[in-house]
Amino acid sequence: MIPDGDLVRARVVTDLAAPLEDALDRRLDGYAVLASRDAMLADDEDRGVITFEAGVPALSYHVGTDRGGPPALADIGAGPHRLELYHLDPAHLEVPHATDELRVPPGMPADRLAGDPDLADRTRAVADEPSAPDDDGALAAFLEDEAAIDDIRETARAEAERRAEEWDFEAALEEPRGRTK
Numbered sequence: 001m002i003p004d005g006d007l008v009r010a011r012v013v014t015d016l017a018a019p020l021e022d023a024l025d026r027r028l029d030g031y032a033v034l035a036s037r038d039a040m041l042a043d044d045e046d047r048g049v050i051t052f053e054a055g056v057p058a059l060s061y062h063v064g065t066d067r068g069g070p071p072a073l074a075d076i077g078a079g080p081h082r083l084e085l086y087h088l089d090p091a092h093l094e095v096p097h098a099t100d101e102l103r104v105p106p107g108m109p110a111d112r113l114a115g116d117p118d119l120a121d122r123t124r125a126v127a128d129e130p131s132a133p134d135d136d137g138a139l140a141a142f143l144e145d146e147a148a149i150d151d152i153r154e155t156a157r158a159e160a161e162r163r164a165e166e167w168d169f170e171a172a173l174e175e176p177r178g179r180t181k
Contacts, residue, residue, distance in 0.1 A: 003092050006087045020116075028052045029052060030088040032083060033084045036076070047063045048060060051097065053090065056127040058097050073112045
């Protein structure tokens with residue numbers, strides 16, 4: 001689906017922050033091929049691909065699982081990785097980049113593969129995407145909704161009582177403490 005590009009960089013890396021930053025700094029149009037430590041030894045199917053538009057990650061695909069988008073990033077997983085970074089004319093990436101199920105949010109590879117929130121924010125800024133939402137604000141708003149919390153408690157309590165009856169835990173709770181069967 002993606003033709004061969006011109007090799008820019010090839011090495012084994014333990015941290016993907018530097019190669020992602022390199023692609024961003026170069027404003028690279030192209031792709032990275034990532035092979036896990038298992039693929040370096042034997043399994044050629046354990047490879048992932050991340051493409052870039054002007055240095056910003058655009059899509060991901062994992063060969064072994066045949067999954068794209070965010071699930072492919074999970075399949076690529078932790079390093080070390082054999083990394084090959086390629087430059088490719090952007091015209092060759094138009095069709096793959098139009099495939100929605102392969103797309104990834106610009107900062108996601110930096111977050112998930114490199115664990116680098118600063119690089120993720122920088123990537124989002126280059127892509128002109130807003131920063132990650134304020135999860136603490138959403139959590140605080142949820143915790144202030146007492147009706148929702150009470151509803152969750154009641155549902156959990158009813159489910160626990162139903163399961164206790166179903167599994168006959170009530171009889172076990174009535175036995176004197178310290179005795180085991």
